[in-house]
Amino acid sequence: MSGSPRSSGVARSLEHHIAQQPSTGVPLPWRSVDGSPVTASVLFRNIEGRAVNRVVFNKVAWRPALDTAGVPRGRENGMHALMLSPASVLLDAGESIKALSEYLGHHDPGFTLRTYTYLMPSSEKRTREAVSRAFGDGPKSDDGPTTAQGA
Structure with a gap:
């Protein structure tokens, strides 16, 4: 997620990963159909040092992990x-x-x-809780709609 605030735990994990495996440039064909080629900085690479390919990752890592965990594909x-x-x-x-x-x-x-x-x-739950916080458990005094009936 670009630009999102990171928790300190995530920041430490990324710092550790970057210290072990610094980012590398991967050329991409273009930003637009007729644009110039660009190089993107990649933090996670495959064993050959290239950008992780989604299809290969699915086949070699993700699906076997699901199978091992007994999670249906x-x-x-x-x-x-x-x-x-x-x-x-x-x-x-x-x-x-x-x-x-x-x-x-x-x-x-x-x-x-x-x-x-x-x-x-x-x-629904958040709404009930918000109304309960605003009104508490009910009136704390005899002041209110029922008081007017007794007048």
Whole structure:
């Protein structure tokens, strides 16, 4: 996730990884169809030192890990789910769509909302808790609607 704030634990893990395996440049064909080739900095490489290929990673690492763990294969447990993990963790913690959109590098929070809305936790419990915090357990005095009836 580009531009997202990192926890101290994640920052330490990345620093350790970078100390062991510094980033390397990987040429990409273009940023746009008619654009010039660009080189991207890559932190995670395969055993040959090249950028990790999604298809090879799926075949050699991800699917065997699912099989070993007894997790069924399928879209809900595939690379797509792995990609969604950071977004779902942040949404579950109550992060705003606007902030998530910025972290993911989306230019439109509406796109982020349309794409990730199904990952958002149910708001019913949060709503009840918010109302309970605002009103507490009920009136603390005899002041209120029932007091007027006795007048």
